Amino acid sequence: MSVMLRHLCVPVNPLRFRSIQLRTALRCLHMIREPAPLHIFEDRNWLVRKPTYSYLPKHELKSSKPYFDFTIDCDNVYTKNEQFRKELDLALKRIYQDQVSAATRKESKLKKYTWCKLRDYIYQQLNNPDLDSIIDQYRTTLYKTIQPNEPKTIIPQLVKCQEIDNPQMWSELLKKEPTSIMLSDKYHYLLIEIFDHIYRQEIIPSFYEEDESKTEVNISNPAEWFSEARKIRRHIIMHIGPTNSGKTYKALQKLKTAESGYYAGPLRLLAREIYDRFKSEGIRCNLLTGEEVIRDLDDMGNSAKLTSGTVEMVPLNKKFDIVVLDEIQMMSDEDRGWAWTNALLGAQAREVHLCGEKSTLPLVRKIVEMTGDQLTINEYERLGGLNVEKKSIKTKLKGLERGDCIVAFSKKKILDLKLEIEAKTDMKVAVIYGSLPPETRVQQANLFNSGEADILVASDAIGMGLNLSIDRIIFSTDLKFNGKELINLSSSNIKQIGGRAGRFKSHDEDRPTGYISSFDSAVLQSVKEGIEAPIEYLKSAVIWPTDKICEQLLMRFPPGTPPSVLLQTLSDQLEKGSKKIFKVSNLKDKFEVIKIFEHMDDIPFLDKLKLSNAPVKDLPMVKKAFYNFCQTIAKGQTRGLLTYNIPFKLLDYRYITDDKNGLEVYEALYNIIMLFFWLSNRYPSYFVDLESATDLKYFCEMIIFEKLDRLKKNPYLRKSFAPTQRGSFSFNNRRNNRH
Numbered sequence: 001m002s003v004m005l006r007h008l009c010v011p012v013n014p015l016r017f018r019s020i021q022l023r024t025a026l027r028c029l030h031m032i033r034e035p036a037p038l039h040i041f042e043d044r045n046w047l048v049r050k051p052t053y054s055y056l057p058k059h060e061l062k063s064s065k066p067y068f069d070f071t072i073d074c075d076n077v078y079t080k081n082e083q084f085r086k087e088l089d090l091a092l093k094r095i096y097q098d099q100v101s102a103a104t105r106k107e108s109k110l111k112k113y114t115w116c117k118l119r120d121y122i123y124q125q126l127n128n129p130d131l132d133s134i135i136d137q138y139r140t141t142l143y144k145t146i147q148p149n150e151p152k153t154i155i156p157q158l159v160k161c162q163e164i165d166n167p168q169m170w171s172e173l174l175k176k177e178p179t180s181i182m183l184s185d186k187y188h189y190l191l192i193e194i195f196d197h198i199y200r201q202e203i204i205p206s207f208y209e210e211d212e213s214k215t216e217v218n219i220s221n222p223a224e225w226f227s228e229a230r231k232i233r234r235h236i237i238m239h240i241g242p243t244n245s246g247k248t249y250k251a252l253q254k255l256k257t258a259e260s261g262y263y264a265g266p267l268r269l270l271a272r273e274i275y276d277r278f279k280s281e282g283i284r285c286n287l288l289t290g291e292e293v294i295r296d297l298d299d300m301g302n303s304a305k306l307t308s309g310t311v312e313m314v315p316l317n318k319k320f321d322i323v324v325l326d327e328i329q330m331m332s333d334e335d336r337g338w339a340w341t342n343a344l345l346g347a348q349a350r351e352v353h354l355c356g357e358k359s360t361l362p363l364v365r366k367i368v369e370m371t372g373d374q375l376t377i378n379e380y381e382r383l384g385g386l387n388v389e390k391k392s393i394k395t396k397l398k399g400l401e402r403g404d405c406i407v408a409f410s411k412k413k414i415l416d417l418k419l420e421i422e423a424k425t426d427m428k429v430a431v432i433y434g435s436l437p438p439e440t441r442v443q444q445a446n447l448f449n450s451g452e453a454d455i456l457v458a459s460d461a462i463g464m465g466l467n468l469s470i471d472r473i474i475f476s477t478d479l480k481f482n483g484k485e486l487i488n489l490s491s492s493n494i495k496q497i498g499g500r501a502g503r504f505k506s507h508d509e510d511r512p513t514g515y516i517s518s519f520d521s522a523v524l525q526s527v528k529e530g531i532e533a534p535i536e537y538l539k540s541a542v543i544w545p546t547d548k549i550c551e552q553l554l555m556r557f558p559p560g561t562p563p564s565v566l567l568q569t570l571s572d573q574l575e576k577g578s579k580k581i582f583k584v585s586n587l588k589d590k591f592e593v594i595k596i597f598e599h600m601d602d603i604p605f606l607d608k609l610k611l612s613n614a615p616v617k618d619l620p621m622v623k624k625a626f627y628n629f630c631q632t633i634a635k636g637q638t639r640g641l642l643t644y645n646i647p648f649k650l651l652d653y654r655y656i657t658d659d660k661n662g663l664e665v666y667e668a669l670y671n672i673i674m675l676f677f678w679l680s681n682r683y684p685s686y687f688v689d690l691e692s693a694t695d696l697k698y699f700c701e702m703i704i705f706e707k708l709d710r711l712k713k714n715p716y717l718r719k720s721f722a723p724t725q726r727g728s729f730s731f732n733n734r735r736n737n738r739h
Contacts, residue, residue, distance in 0.1 A: 243499025337542030640689030
């Protein structure tokens, strides 16, 4: 292996490099799965690979003249609908003249490859005997029409484009008066967009030609990744303060007055809450999350100018007056922090409002220095008092009061506490933890807020996104299992969780005082120290590469290079630059997801990077379903959720009281359903029949809620969990476990 790598490091002309040697080297590189040193590929004229054509007739490839019609064996819309055939052929002639004939000498070769690849996609569909059936099932949308990006379904989209009856939209897209728009104009627009998509996403990444005049983006400086945002001198306005200080409220008041804007929240639930609040106040607003899109359209089909959504969905290619990024301290989160950092660096907005903890201030200052933006800081005090009780609750159960929230850090412990409290007192308990469906969390929160449930037992999922009428937070422990070992809660964790006590709900009511306690005196002392500890300032922000950066890196690697190699290389580059302010999102977890589809050659490289961000939980059933979903993308299929071999038969009333299939099974099913919605938003041509998926989602939520309500024994008792935590206790033996 070392001999092979040393041989690769010797400068050679790639075109004279024997194919057998190249294939062997690439297999070796793929097998070791280690980051390839960049100096191996310093020859910038390295020819990566030519596109392959599986359906394009050989006589077309060999001919020097272009073909505009299609010779097919199947009897379908192309042979039966003369108008469709003529309009398609005419649109292709225009594309060839505009894109291939008019191409510069430098672009000519790549444009011809793109032309052949476009025809290859069309031949693939026209020779499919099921094409007419596929067209019948195809559902077009405004989004797919405005930005078509699915070459494998271009024929159904052309046939169905007339269903988008929006003259104003077509006029804006085609730059023509509505009365002068012909069907061939629409075909031409859709095909030219697909042509450009193939050119940018498939052809250009396959080749690299040296251009001395080209100035590359500095990969080690993420501030330069977002060139459009750097053209604007933005005003970054920080709203910083502890939990329950009204900082988000202030930012939202400003957003309401904006001509255009986006609220970016950490959770789908919170985005929905802001959406509902704006609608109830008569403010037009869209909803945009990874799993759900609701457009507020007026009578003319114009979308609302304000949008509430999750931070991952902020459109960085769109200009706004105001963007609000809530919980900005999340930009240091190993898994999701990239969404906050990318939005902070790339949002094209006159004003960007950041809401969060004071711990973010030094890091934001450094980032703003890099971007050249203006910075204003607004600091807030807590609305209401927060007291740590002097003594722990020695009487355990007898010391509980209505409005208490007990915090634990595993599902097993949370459900243990629920069962024990309900068995030994007359109090009803609601529970909240991370893997519960968001809608179920809302239902449980409503039970507690309304007084129907007396006690809340929750994980640190209560730290953001839910309005809870908590009088007192009770820490069951000051330790948390991080997947490897037990670690102490950080002072930031303690402040975020403890700050939920005495929640301030309205500017018209008295400011309540919140209390913090524990069942264990050692834990209480640790929590007290955390509350009083000085601020732990963030040291770095997590980042994720844009498509442009990935294309630049990709050009330096040979064919077959795994996405994991590119990501590791990017991580190494970031370590060298930007004073280590930035780091790449948790690569270990990303690599686990990438393993599922990395070998699927029919999925384009940039799509693989997109799929690495899919919300795939580390559960066998979920991973298997995601594998099958990726196969659908690779094969260009169109499928509904019910066509997969997933045990949705369990979504039946009779299983509510069935202990054999417990909460964990339904939480996995719920994750699969939401994963399907996530993919449908990104690949709407492949994942269809959202109505059935929505029915499954609602039924799964109902069963989870009912199982929680009727819980008689802990479904996680048979599973192994983290070691016993300090401060954990059992009301059965009344002992404190101390380590």
